[in-house]
Amino acid sequence: MTTTERPLVLPGDPISPDLIPSSTSKPLRLGPGLRHVPPSDIVPVVAGQLITNHQKNSMWVEYNNNRYIPTPGDLIIAQILRSGPDLYFTSISPYTPPATLPHLSFESATKKTRPQLAPGALVYARVVLANKHMDPEIECVSQSTGKSDGLGELKGGMVFDVSLQFARRLLMAKSKEEGKVEVLELLGGEGLAFEIAVGRNGKVWVGGEDVKAIVVVGRALRETDEGGLGVEAQRKLVKRLAKGMK
Template sequence: MTTTERPIVLPGDTIPPHLIPSSTTKPLRLGPGLRHVPPSDIVPVVAGQLITNHQKNSMWVEYNNNRYLPTPGDLIIAQITRSGPDFYYCLLSPYTPHATLPHLSFESATKKTRPQLLPGSLVYARVILANKHMDPEIECVSQSTGKSDGLGELKGGMVFDVSLQFARRLLMSRSREEGKVEVLELLGEEGLAFEIAVGRNGKIWVGGEDVKVVVAVGRALRETDEAGLGVEEQRRLVRRLVKGMK
């Protein structure tokens, strides 16, 4: 991610034009914490750190919030609560209205071949519709390619709750920046085999054949989040957890 300034903004502040990405080939994407006021104003609606990604021509406000607000494009982990004639009804968080997941929003799905998801099943999905007048809608297939692109049912494994800010940090750039979360790379360097899916709704799914590894990865993520560990502290944490597994 290419970032230059990360100023602190307050609700209603005016954002200087030079901080707004200006790609001529990509539409400007506004993430959490920002609102477009016609014709051309972009206004913060929360207090936090303004982040700009010039490569993706996007910007958002980084802030700590205990309530998840769905935003189109978000990758989330949802739990199936029930099935209707055309939709699954999914829980994104305790404070969010149930989202709808069309039965055919899966790769190569037809009425005969669509997944049969039972209540309690987990899916990794993308938010495609979210506004205050309608329930959110999610999908498990890319509308442009028709492929799952890693989305779909999450089988086995365990789900761990983390803060929304920590989930956003995990989904951000892989580059070495201030505040980078390296705990996953460090666990991989220790030879631990696992799969992971990170949801912007503050949920992380960890899968793997060894239950001890799954639990260790979940503990590492939770402790890194709750204690706000730096890179060196993350290294010590990983060494301690791996030593405890032997």
């Protein structure tokens, strides 16, 4: 079991040490809704459920919010707005300032070989810097390996908007407790071929050679999200959509 209790917390509430993961092999990761107050206090900044993932040594507050707040480590889908001398300015949410993406934050990028991204291009990136005093910064390469690790420009395909909560569930689909979203596996089982990139900022990119399949995947995601569908309802939805393609 990866997650345990889900106590309700309010902004400023003290968090019991018993609820804080204590792995010695991984650094503690704080997600949305929590703030570290030196030297050792962890304080919620929003009201919601405190979620603890001992396997990943992480914790966050789950709350209903339509505004994405950038958090270091988040995987997001960003759109290029314009290019400066050394970096791109990108849009990650209607409610956040433009995020910067250095030209050399790509695998094997140099001043001569860096990607030439036009306004409107999409990238799958990771948030590396986010605080209230500076604009967010994102990257398309792992700082530890120098590899893209699946990040970079997203070519073709379509982008679909989903709720922030649903995006988080998609990103945590391997967790037994959080993995109640099976719609993507069910679509693959029906023979649909597609690629997908999920952004914590409520964006899902779907790519593939068959435009009809892309639309079906996007529709399935939206209906599952908006309808709050359980596993059985997801199966019925996929069967109906797959039948409509034939």
